[in-house]
Amino acid sequence: MLVSGDDLEALHARAKSALQTLRKSGNKELKRADLKTELASIARDWLRLSPGLRDAGVCSTEKLDEYDRTMQDLLTSTTARARASALASKLRVFVDGAFDAVVVPLIKYQGSPRQVAARQVAAAFAKSTLTPEERTYIDESARCVTVQCYRAAIIMLWAAGIARLHAAVTKGGFDAYNAAVDATSSRKGAPFNRIKDSAKITSVPELQRSRDADLITVGMELFGYDLQIFQELDRLLGTRNDSAHPGMAHPGALDVQQYATKLASLIFDRVSI
Amino acid sequence: MYENVEDELQRIVKLAEGLPELFRLKGFEILLQGYVSTLAPSAPPAPAHEKQLATSEQQGASQSWKTGIPPDVLAKLTAMAKRRGVAAEQLAGLFDFSVEPFAFAPIHVSGGAIKERMRRVALLVAARSFLATGRWLADWAEIKAMCTHQNAYDQANFASTLKAAKGDIFKSVEVGTSVELSATGTEQAEQLLASIAKPDAG
Numbered sequence: 001m002l003v004s005g006d007d008l009e010a011l012h013a014r015a016k017s018a019l020q021t022l023r024k025s026g027n028k029e030l031k032r033a034d035l036k037t038e039l040a041s042i043a044r045d046w047l048r049l050s051p052g053l054r055d056a057g058v059c060s061t062e063k064l065d066e067y068d069r070t071m072q073d074l075l076t077s078t079t080a081r082a083r084a085s086a087l088a089s090k091l092r093v094f095v096d097g098a099f100d101a102v103v104v105p106l107i108k109y110q111g112s113p114r115q116v117a118a119r120q121v122a123a124a125f126a127k128s129t130l131t132p133e134e135r136t137y138i139d140e141s142a143r144c145v146t147v148q149c150y151r152a153a154i155i156m157l158w159a160a161g162i163a164r165l166h167a168a169v170t171k172g173g174f175d176a177y178n179a180a181v182d183a184t185s186s187r188k189g190a191p192f193n194r195i196k197d198s199a200k201i202t203s204v205p206e207l208q209r210s211r212d213a214d215l216i217t218v219g220m221e222l223f224g225y226d227l228q229i230f231q232e233l234d235r236l237l238g239t240r241n242d243s244a245h246p247g248m249a250h251p252g253a254l255d256v257q258q259y260a261t262k263l264a265s266l267i268f269d270r271v272s273i
Numbered sequence: 274m275y276e277n278v279e280d281e282l283q284r285i286v287k288l289a290e291g292l293p294e295l296f297r298l299k300g301f302e303i304l305l306q307g308y309v310s311t312l313a314p315s316a317p318p319a320p321a322h323e324k325q326l327a328t329s330e331q332q333g334a335s336q337s338w339k340t341g342i343p344p345d346v347l348a349k350l351t352a353m354a355k356r357r358g359v360a361a362e363q364l365a366g367l368f369d370f371s372v373e374p375f376a377f378a379p380i381h382v383s384g385g386a387i388k389e390r391m392r393r394v395a396l397l398v399a400a401r402s403f404l405a406t407g408r409w410l411a412d413w414a415e416i417k418a419m420c421t422h423q424n425a426y427d428q429a430n431f432a433s434t435l436k437a438a439k440g441d442i443f444k445s446v447e448v449g450t451s452v453e454l455s456a457t458g459t460e461q462a463e464q465l466l467a468s469i470a471k472p473d474a475g
Contacts, residue, residue: 006449104421107417108421108422109418113374117374117405252373253374254343254345254374254405
């Protein structure tokens with residue numbers, strides 16, 4: 001997982017402060033246990049977050065290699081007798097170079113409009129209490145935005161919405177769902193007349209096989225939203241289908257953001273589990 | 274036709290001699306070419322259909338700046354430009370719409386103190402967010418990134434500088450998350466954009 005710019009800056013500030021304290025000890029052996037503990041903690045924290053930086057490719061791997069080696073050396077040195085100046089020389093490599101080589105590139109990466117758009121997609125659901133399954137889909141959608149896979153992002157968002165509807169149906173029970181199917185199919189005209197008796201279900205696997213279009217139609221009875229909300233949902237489903245099938249649809253980052261906002265207000269704000 | 278050629282040539286030679294040696298020959302050629310073109314008879318007026326073609330080409334060129342701007346963004350950008358008395362094209366020129374999502378084109382955020390420049394960057398980031406999403410909400414990391422880009426990042430005082438403007442240009446400041454502009458802030462952000470787009474506007 002990629003560390004935040006704020007956290008990395010905080011680590012760099014800790015290293016800077018520790019270096020200043022080490023310098024005061026000059027060439028003597030470092031005997032302060034609290035400072036040794038802090039140095040070991042800084043080294044461990046760096047070594048823990050370094051792989052995330054490497055995976056994200058935000059800065060030079062040579063620099064990461066250099067700081068990894070330095071921090072590993074520092075960690076080893078804190079377990080043995082060592083002069084403060086020797087420890088300081090190791091830490092100085094990180095303090096002097098890491099801000100420009102790692103912190104600034106990370107700040108620029110995390111502040112790029114693409115990363116901002118991805119965060120805004122996830123933030124659209126900030127008010128909702130998400131299940132782990134829903135969270136997974138939304139996070140995946142946000143990651144799709146960061147790599148400009150906007151159609152995939154829309155598909156993932158819709159999957160999150162359907163996960164919420166499935167969870168709500170399961171929680172309410174299949175009898176309630178089947179009663180809603182009966183009530184819906186008894187109404188005249190579109191879209192009610194497309195709901196057949198075969199839409200009834202008695203198990204989760206059957207729910208998983210049911211059509212999304214049926215689910216949002218029956219949702220009018222089951223979750224109490226009106227025809228206008230249904231039509232909005234139907235448009236979102238249409239956009240999802242356009243994204244999933246070959247065609248000329250070409251959504252952009254702003255489309256994904258708008259999709260997320262609508263999905264959050266139409267499903268997540270209305271259907272609680 | 275050639276009454277003044279000698280005088281003019283002498284003048285051109287003199288001007289070319291004033292140039293650094295590396296550019297002397299090229300400079301002479303350019304000056305001579307310019308003089309000769311003034312002697313050539315002017316072109317006859319273009320036929321009407323050519324004029325029409327040229328007009329439609331000009332119109333096409335005048336609309337070309339809209340290419341790549343999402344319709345929602347264009348509507349907000351045009352309205353803002355109208356409010357601030359600048360051409361929408363000039364305002365659009367502050368952004369790079371060739372990337373998805375759109376970003377700032379190379380701009381310079383001026384200002385004396387680094388704190389002032391940080392606040393200006395926050396206003397600009399919020400303005401970009403407004404054009405994209407309709408909300409005057411600046412992403413914390415984006416402000417920080419643009420501050421580093423503008424050489425206006427003060428690590429120790431970044432959060433405190435933004436927090437200090439809460440109640441003035443910022444309605445809310447969520448450290449590590451976002452900054453939301455107040456009515457004063459939105460006014461200043463629009464003014465700032467306009468002043469960068471057209472330095473004598475505002």
